[in-house]
Amino acid sequence: MSATIVFAIIAAIGVVAFVIGRQRAAAQRDGAAKPHSLPNYHGWWAFLLATVPAVLFLVVWAIGASIYTDNMINAQLPADISVGERSLALGMIDRAAGALGALDIHTAADLPKSYADFVPVAAEQGILLASQGQDYMLPIALSVNETATLASRLGGGIAIILALAGAAIGLGMVKPRARARNNVERVMLWALFGASGIAILTTIGIVLSMLSETMTFFSQVNPMHFFFGTVWDPRFAAAGATDSEGQFGLIPLLAGTLYIALVSMLVAVPVGLMSAIYMGEYASPQVRSIVKPVLELLAGIPTIVYGIFAVVTLGPFLRDLSAALAGGTAFIQAQSVFTAGFVMGVMLIPLVSSLSDDVITAVPRAMRDGSLGLGATRSETIKRVILPAALPGIVGALLLTASRAIGETMIVVLAAGVAARLTINPFEAMTTITVKIVNQLTGDLEFNSPQTLVAFALGLTLFVITLGMNVFALWIVRRYREQYE
Template identity: 50%
Template sequence: MPILWLILLVLALGLIGFVLGRSRALSNAGGDIRQLHSLPSYYGSNVLLATLIPGLAVLLLWLIAQPMVIHGQISSMIPESAYTDAGSLNLVMSDVKRVAEGLDIAVQEGALSVEQARDIRTEFTDIRARLGEVGVALGSNVEAYVLKAAQRYRVMNAVGHWIMTGAVLAAALAGFAYALMRTNKDYRARNQVEKVLLGLLIGAASLAVLTTVGIVLSLIFNTIEFFKLYPAMDFFFGTTWSPSFGGGSELGILPLFWGTFYVSLIALVVAVPIGLFAAVYLSEYAGPKVRAIAKPLLEVLAGIPTIVYGLFALLTVGPLLMNVFGEDGGLGWMQGGRSVMTAGLVMGVMLIPFVSSLSDDIINAVPQAMRDGSLGLGATKSETVKQVVLPAALPGIVGAILLAASRAIGETMIVVLGAGAAARLSMNPFEAMTTVTTRIVSQLTGDADFASAEALVAFALGMTLFVITLGLNILALVIVRKYREQYD
């Protein structure tokens, strides 16, 4: 049974439990709702949760554990001569899974029978050509041990899937029956439902925290491995970025950090004035009808995918700047459409809604009494905005700008398409440069050897970027919290 159908079946069982639990409670109370401890919906919800939580928990744990168990069993079938380390073993296992999936597709489309897929051999059949007939492309000929492992993989995966289906349904039915048996007019269903929901909320919060901890630990461990292979002083203070997987790499972060800082600075120069002026207009001058239209339209910019902004920088903004600042324009400052200025301008447009929306909310949070007092003393509208509203909202506005800065520092696609890939220390904003995020992508693209400094440097770059953005976010939150404590 497909996983989606299994989930729908458990959900249907839970809905049936909701109806039966509610009906059983009312029946036990003789149809008088006043005799119930809780509202009827709580009794139904109790049975619903008792059905869904065990069933879906077993499903989730099984989906995590089964691939690990199968991987361990199948990897033991791969001869040691076929791989040299864990990385190459994973490549072999990916071939095994690809062949197993191809055999499944061939059986589904009728190109192979179940018996043929189970008994087929490389000695008598060209597996690559046979699977190619059903649209499964393989990079190389299939070795005998890969085919044997793939056939075993199919068997274990199918058996595990059927056992999973039985286990999930058994857990759901057990919860269904247990909760329904306990349902009566005196059962504290509301307390139980609220306790379960509280546990789910705590679990969701804990999952978010643990995910963050896992990300940080993975960065830390790999960064430590990098610094065992490459000197930290050369990394943090080196002025040359020249990775070479053949050896002799120079991995200084300063050119990357300078490019990141330069692009982010130009973006903020564009986004902060426009976003702040837009926020002042929307909050202080625009009427309700204009605000209801303009604010959502402005926030549409935040929903545009960054790859679209990157294409806009590459195809539109870059050529426009070349017409003005390039050799054709007479100034000769730009040698190509990709430059810090190109990426910075487009990124600034992307950041406008971040600054404007946050600043608008902060300005609106300034007490109306402060405005009324200023106007009552004879100040004009513009004087009130400049001398009362903006100073009062300044801590929150600074926090919004810092949040936008951390967003700019972590941007990738706009920089990849708009700023180029040259790592250099230059003050010319019309030259191509690169940033930390683009180099992380570059170092982890392709067949990277994770035992080499050239691949592990991506984690050191990520850790450095994480610390910088974390510092900016903490600073922004401290400023915003101080503002809220003052005016809430």
């Protein structure tokens, strides 16, 4: 029994419980006693009792079944294979189990004689399997399917029984003075608390996962050479060399990240902020209804399209223009910091404009009227009243924009290149941390090698930079808020 069918049955039981519970509560309102809760609350309480325990059981059951299956596979694997081979074997067994299920092979008598014979049979049905599999994988894959089928049927049956029992309990609790509203609101409160907890736990999990891999990386590479190294070349030196650690220098990547982000902010902030001021303070409703949606269309364009525009149109145009101005020698490369920063700034204009416009329009109208009533012009009101009052929100908008600029990847790959170098010339190519994270996590490198683990150190560095920006923004917000208290 598939999980989709089980969830559909549980949802149907919950809907039926809701309808019956509401009708029963409405029928009990005879006017003799004032009911505590409306009929809808009784229906929702029956629905929650029918669905929530059953769904939670299914989730726990699925996790437990997955753990049990993994342990069962590990117990059947040969004891002489290494850790890396074991991880590869687990993936191949999982793939083979899916192929056996698709080919409707459920008994040991129907298994192919060898794994090599099974690969072409699966290929005929459009299922591609790794050719280097071993014969022992097929019986294990068959047992995986048998265990998964049994677990699915047993878990689905228990979940449906729990749903029916919950519906019966919920319907039995329908009484005029039953506190169904309190129960429903309590469940919703815990649901909101759980949603908040998921966000927090997800952040903590991401940080801990990066931190653990980063510590493994720093156990192989000197942190001082990473944070203060000026050479980025993740290939190992020759045997016996002593300078391999210096090949993971962060400085060129960090400089490129901040440089390109700075150029993009110099483009996006003035244009976006001025457009927000115009739309919020000067534009008529008719003009605003046209300009704002058109401006926000830029936010819907995929970043890869901006990158293609930069590498195909803007980069060659700037190169040819600089060559014409310099008499034949181009001083602007097609892939450069300026090209990537300019295109990224255009992409960020809607973000700055939309967020700043929302903040500016949220300033109380009384502040505008008071300033104008005292004889200030509209421009003076904007400079001395509206912008200072909206400054905390604008700082938040700029922070979000800077974070987006620091984390951008595709535009930088196409418009700035992948060369890790140190230069102050904005017309030369540089690269960023995000680009190198992608480079280090693609390919056939081992996951426990420094070349791959360095991606986690780079990711943790980006996290620390963003955290620092948040702390700095909060300091600015508190400082300016104190002047208006």
